[in-house]
Amino acid sequence: MNNTQVLLKRRPQGVPVAEDFEAVTTTLVGPREGEALIKNEYISMDAGFRNWMDEDAGDAVLPAMALGQPVMGLTVGVVAESRHSSLKEGDLVMGRLAWEQYSLAADDFLVVLDHQDTDTPTHYHLGILGDTGMSAYFGLTDIGQPKVGETVVISAAGGAVGYVAGQIAKLMGASRVVGLTSSDAKGERLKSELGYDAFINYHEPNLDQQFSTTCPAGIDVYFDNVGGPILETVLNHVNVGARIPFCGAVADYSTKRPQGPSNLFQIVTNSVRLQGFMTHLQLERYPEARGQLTAWMKSGQIKSLTHEYDGVAQCGQAFADLFAGKNFGKTLVKV
Numbered sequence: 001m002n003n004t005q006v007l008l009k010r011r012p013q014g015v016p017v018a019e020d021f022e023a024v025t026t027t028l029v030g031p032r033e034g035e036a037l038i039k040n041e042y043i044s045m046d047a048g049f050r051n052w053m054d055e056d057a058g059d060a061v062l063p064a065m066a067l068g069q070p071v072m073g074l075t076v077g078v079v080a081e082s083r084h085s086s087l088k089e090g091d092l093v094m095g096r097l098a099w100e101q102y103s104l105a106a107d108d109f110l111v112v113l114d115h116q117d118t119d120t121p122t123h124y125h126l127g128i129l130g131d132t133g134m135s136a137y138f139g140l141t142d143i144g145q146p147k148v149g150e151t152v153v154i155s156a157a158g159g160a161v162g163y164v165a166g167q168i169a170k171l172m173g174a175s176r177v178v179g180l181t182s183s184d185a186k187g188e189r190l191k192s193e194l195g196y197d198a199f200i201n202y203h204e205p206n207l208d209q210q211f212s213t214t215c216p217a218g219i220d221v222y223f224d225n226v227g228g229p230i231l232e233t234v235l236n237h238v239n240v241g242a243r244i245p246f247c248g249a250v251a252d253y254s255t256k257r258p259q260g261p262s263n264l265f266q267i268v269t270n271s272v273r274l275q276g277f278m279t280h281l282q283l284e285r286y287p288e289a290r291g292q293l294t295a296w297m298k299s300g301q302i303k304s305l306t307h308e309y310d311g312v313a314q315c316g317q318a319f320a321d322l323f324a325g326k327n328f329g330k331t332l333v334k335v
């Protein structure tokens with residue numbers, strides 16, 4: 001059987017570009033005993049996977065990606081054929097596979113989804129009901145906990161996590177929700193499509209002054225997806241008792257020398273709570289998160305927004321576009 005795959009052709013130097021990846025057609029043989037053949041339907045583009053593209057990248061979370069091999073990524077797909085003990089033909093599964101049409105899965109890390117639930121589009125499991133939507137939910141309900149009267153700032157505000165976080169912050173009662181983004185055009189979309197009250201374009205000069213103007217009552221919750229120099233600026237504007245759900249550091253992923261804040265003492269003097277979290281380690285809480293996100297969607301209080309590409313061969317371009325800020329909503333490649 002022919003299989004289109006996208007390989008890691010060379011290790012990205014800094015920010016990834018489409019030429020770091022190569023689409024090829026290979027012949028797939030299998031499944032062998034103990035394996036299932038998965039027909040991927042959607043591939044999720046996640047900036048975080050840039051972390052494992054460097055030579056020396058392997059850590060406790062994932063191994064470094066191998067050159068010349070299909071790029072690792074989250075997918076949702078259907079079991080087309082199975083010689084696996086717990087996966088059966090027709091199962092809808094989500095998990096870490098690769099940028100390819102068909103995958104052979106031997107491990108048990110795949111999550112079997114409820115395929116009877118025909119109301120839920122399959123791509124929701126990579127977006128609003130997947131790792132990114134649930135990160136917004138856990139970060140805000142566990143750590144951020146915005147209250148009426150408070151100001152919430154969200155970085156990468158139009159990205160897969162940020163666009164959900166902005167909507168949840170409003171729902172939880174925040175009085176002012178401000179999105180950080182890379183262009184005025186994206187900022188206007190944050191306001192008109194997602195209910196953000198205001199935006200800051202971090203490419204404009206004098207970020208510090210922009211925070212003073214846009215967050216006149218200071219910052220009570222900073223949902224951080226980018227880390228780096230923006231976090232440093234935010235720390236100069238936090239209120240006493242502020243909370244910072246630290247979800248990701250996309251500004252650091254493409255550099256060997258990440259720039260950390262030099263003003264961490266602000267966290268002490270303002271009694272700030274800064275806490276990191278990993279959504280995929282909270283599997284037992286997925287039903288709670290999905291249940292609440294689904295209820296909010298059904299009642300029209302939040303919406304799903306996707307930025308889609310067509311065909312596996314587009315994966316490299318789609319991934320590069322995340323770092324060029326071309327996306328708005330959850331980036332997906334339809335296989």
Ligand SMILES: NC(=O)c1ccc[n+]([C@@H]2O[C@H](COP(=O)([O-])OP(=O)(O)OC[C@H]3O[C@@H](n4cnc5c(N)ncnc54)[C@H](OP(=O)(O)O)[C@@H]3O)[C@@H](O)[C@H]2O)c1
Pocket residue numbers: 045046047048049131132135156157158159160161162180181182183186225226246247248249250251252277278279280322323324325326327328329330331
């Ligand atoms: N903790 C967890 O369990 C967990 C789970 C999922 C994701 N994450 C993390 O959450 C963060 C957001 O992921 P996502 O999937 O929402 O993002 P995404 O959809 O992949 O989009 C990335 C966004 O980051 C912004 N960006 C890119 N380069 C940047 C830079 N150098 N400085 C500032 N902003 C930059 C761009 O938005 P602009 O154009 O607006 O700048 C871009 O749209 C990532 O750090 C990811 O690793 C964490």
